Amino acid sequence: MTTRDGRQAAASRSAAGHTLTVAVLAGGRSSEHDVSLSSGAAVRDGLRAGGHEVVWVEIGRDGAWRRDGDGEPLSTTPGAGLLGADVVFPVLHGRFGEDGTVQGMLEMLDVPYVGSGVAASALCMDKVLFKELMSAAGTIPQVAYADVREGRLSGAGRQRLLEQVMRLGLPVFVKPAHLGSSLGIVKVTRQDGLERAIESAFAHDTRVIVEAAASGVEVECGVLGSPRGEHGEQGAGALASTPGEIVFEGDFYDFEAKYETGGMELLVPARISDSAVQRVRELALEAFARAGCDGLARVDFFVDGEDVLLNELNTMPGFTPTSVYAKLLAASGVAYPQLVDRLCRLALEKHAALGAQVF
Ligand SMILES: Nc1ncnc2c1ncn2[C@@H]1O[C@H](COP(=O)(O)OP(=O)(O)O)[C@@H](O)[C@H]1O
Numbered sequence: 001m002t003t004r005d006g007r008q009a010a011a012s013r014s015a016a017g018h019t020l021t022v023a024v025l026a027g028g029r030s031s032e033h034d035v036s037l038s039s040g041a042a043v044r045d046g047l048r049a050g051g052h053e054v055v056w057v058e059i060g061r062d063g064a065w066r067r068d069g070d071g072e073p074l075s076t077t078p079g080a081g082l083l084g085a086d087v088v089f090p091v092l093h094g095r096f097g098e099d100g101t102v103q104g105m106l107e108m109l110d111v112p113y114v115g116s117g118v119a120a121s122a123l124c125m126d127k128v129l130f131k132e133l134m135s136a137a138g139t140i141p142q143v144a145y146a147d148v149r150e151g152r153l154s155g156a157g158r159q160r161l162l163e164q165v166m167r168l169g170l171p172v173f174v175k176p177a178h179l180g181s182s183l184g185i186v187k188v189t190r191q192d193g194l195e196r197a198i199e200s201a202f203a204h205d206t207r208v209i210v211e212a213a214a215s216g217v218e219v220e221c222g223v224l225g226s227p228r229g230e231h232g233e234q235g236a237g238a239l240a241s242t243p244g245e246i247v248f249e250g251d252f253y254d255f256e257a258k259y260e261t262g263g264m265e266l267l268v269p270a271r272i273s274d275s276a277v278q279r280v281r282e283l284a285l286e287a288f289a290r291a292g293c294d295g296l297a298r299v300d301f302f303v304d305g306e307d308v309l310l311n312e313l314n315t316m317p318g319f320t321p322t323s324v325y326a327k328l329l330a331a332s333g334v335a336y337p338q339l340v341d342r343l344c345r346l347a348l349e350k351h352a353a354l355g356a357q358v359f
């Protein structure tokens with residue numbers, strides 16, 4: 001079968017009701033390996049509940065891909081797809097999974113895959129690049145921040161950098177630019193803790209962001225769909241869920257709050273005004289479209305009264321039925337099996353649309 005015939009066949013399979021063979025990719029090399037295995041198992045079960053065939057491909061911490069998680073590592077051939085699957089569902093979080101690298105490999109295999117493509121995935125994994133793109137729009141409010149590259153803490157630029165960071169006030173949040181799950185994030189409340197926090201962030205990454213502290217509550221919004229709307233409007237083809245509010249004990253929404261049982265509670269709907277809800281949903285769709293995302297995203301905000309600040313956009317959020325993303329979509333009427341099914345159909349539609357282009 002030629003690639004073009006393959007794309008046409010894929011397009012016909014995108015019709016709802018057609019049973020698909022879906023390769024679920026889970027695990028991976030990042031520190032979110034275990035989270036990904038839980039998310040992947042849930043996606044596998046949801047697809048099976050919807051009548052689809054699942055091929056389980058587990059990516060080890062060593063980076064090898066293994067069918068059913070054991071046996072010989074898989075090898076792949078460019079242009080030849082992956083294990084005969086109609087669609088690949090990369091349920092991977094963090095580096096080498098959510099950052100465009102796996103997406104690039106799947107492009108080379110010429111197989112439809114769920115979620116954002118190479119550029120949007122890479123952009124949204126880089127907290128500085130993402131903020132820069134969002135601020136270029138001029139319409140998306142965010143916290144003030146400073147971009148700190150490796151090397152800027154030494155030499156002549158050091159003083160200038162520290163002055164720039166001090167202008168953000170205190171406290172500040174110091175973060176490695178490419179991590180997730182709150183890993184490596186330090187809240188700095190005293191000026192004398194700043195340099196050490198920046199140095200410790202460099203143990204994780206070559207780029208660090210320092211942010212002014214936002215006030216208010218944390219609110220998250222799930223997006224499902226394609227940004228390619230009929231009228232070319234921002235996010236016109238995508239649905240923004242009812243926003244939910246994250247409630248946690250402690251100073252900020254850290255790793256323990258995210259993953260320990262009882263560490264956080266999701267309130268749906270969020271306890272914010274109707275106009276703030278409206279604003280969150282509009283900004284979620286705008287961020288999704290401006291970043292060039294596809295399929296899904298969870299867009300996170302700080303809301304203080306009528307002030308709504310965009311925090312970040314996750315292109316592959318935690319994905320179990322009890323994860324925030326799935327709960328938000330469920331509250332908006334999209335049950336889990338329907339959600340994973342819809343994402344596979346969107347992947348097939350995108351792949352078919354790309355095949356119709358001349359390049
Ligand atoms: N600028 C900020 N102001 C207030 N709280 C923040 C700020 N940045 C991060 N936090 C806290 O740290 C958490 C994790 O930060 P975030 O940027 O979302 O990183 P991650 O990608 O690891 O989730 C947030 O959910 C919030 O609780």
Ligand SMILES: [Mg+2]
Binds near residue numbers: 181182300312
């Ligand atoms: Mg976050």
